[in-house]
Amino acid sequence: MKKIIITIDGWSSCGKSTLAKQLAKSLGYVYIDSGAMYRAITLYFLRNHINWLDTVQVNDALAHITLTFKFNNKTQQSEIYLNEENVEYVIRDLVIAEKVSDVAAIKEVRTFAVAQQQKMGEEKGIVMDGRDIGTTVFPDAELKFFMTADIAVRVERRYLEMLAKNPNISIDDVKANLEMRDYIDSNREVSPLRKAPDAIELDNTALSIAEQLEIAVGFVKGKIY
Ligand code: DC
Numbered sequence: 001m002k003k004i005i006i007t008i009d010g011w012s013s014c015g016k017s018t019l020a021k022q023l024a025k026s027l028g029y030v031y032i033d034s035g036a037m038y039r040a041i042t043l044y045f046l047r048n049h050i051n052w053l054d055t056v057q058v059n060d061a062l063a064h065i066t067l068t069f070k071f072n073n074k075t076q077q078s079e080i081y082l083n084e085e086n087v088e089y090v091i092r093d094l095v096i097a098e099k100v101s102d103v104a105a106i107k108e109v110r111t112f113a114v115a116q117q118q119k120m121g122e123e124k125g126i127v128m129d130g131r132d133i134g135t136t137v138f139p140d141a142e143l144k145f146f147m148t149a150d151i152a153v154r155v156e157r158r159y160l161e162m163l164a165k166n167p168n169i170s171i172d173d174v175k176a177n178l179e180m181r182d183y184i185d186s187n188r189e190v191s192p193l194r195k196a197p198d199a200i201e202l203d204n205t206a207l208s209i210a211e212q213l214e215i216a217v218g219f220v221k222g223k224i225y
Pocket of ligand 1: 105185
């Protein structure tokens with residue numbers, strides 16, 4: 001069967017990774033969470049007190065960063081490693097969420113991450129989610145989705161997800177963070193969040209996870225069978 005590249009872009013917390021993981025599993029494809037790469041870089045910058053407005057410091061820091069994804073048989077998902085340390089869970093913290101859009105807007109950071117993402121897609125058979133995957137990373141991908149959902153629904157979903165890990169989190173903090181990231185991600189100079197002209201828009205405000213998957217699989221069938 002023909003292998004393709006599937007890209008899933010969209011706003012923060014609109015279910016991109018849920019759909020991407022399910023599609024990858026059902027097709028036997030590799031799932032890559034590109035946002036995890038920007039989060040891991042942000043973690044490194046914060047831990048090492050890197051001033052990301054200083055290009056020399058940024059380039060020097062990037063030279064010390066190795067990012068890899070390894071499949072965890074227990075959790076049945078691929079997890080990100082920063083210089084051999086599993087950071088899959090620590091990068092989901094609000095401390096990282098508050099800074100990641102600023103770090104992801106830096107040209108050198110994007111060049112670094114995009115080159116690695118493109119390498120991961122060389123063999124195809126990949127589902128990658130993010131903000132610029134269908135526009136910049138894989139502009140020639142065979143199948144592109146652009147996901148949206150109402151802000152209230154997105155806030156509720158992310159709040160419940162974060163509440164499980166942090167009982168002190170407030171819904172207002174989550175809302176403020178989502179709105180801020182959407183703004184920065186779609187207004188930055190380099191590779192802003194945009195719907196690729198050939199992407200299929202999927203609004204999942206009123207869709208269940210199963211319904212969303214069914215719709216997406218319908219489009220996949222049209223491409224690979
Ligand atoms: O998907 P996520 O919420 O884990 O992404 C975290 C941040 O990383 C997001 O606010 C913007 C940035 N990002 C990006 O700029 N480009 C991508 N391809 C993926 C994420």
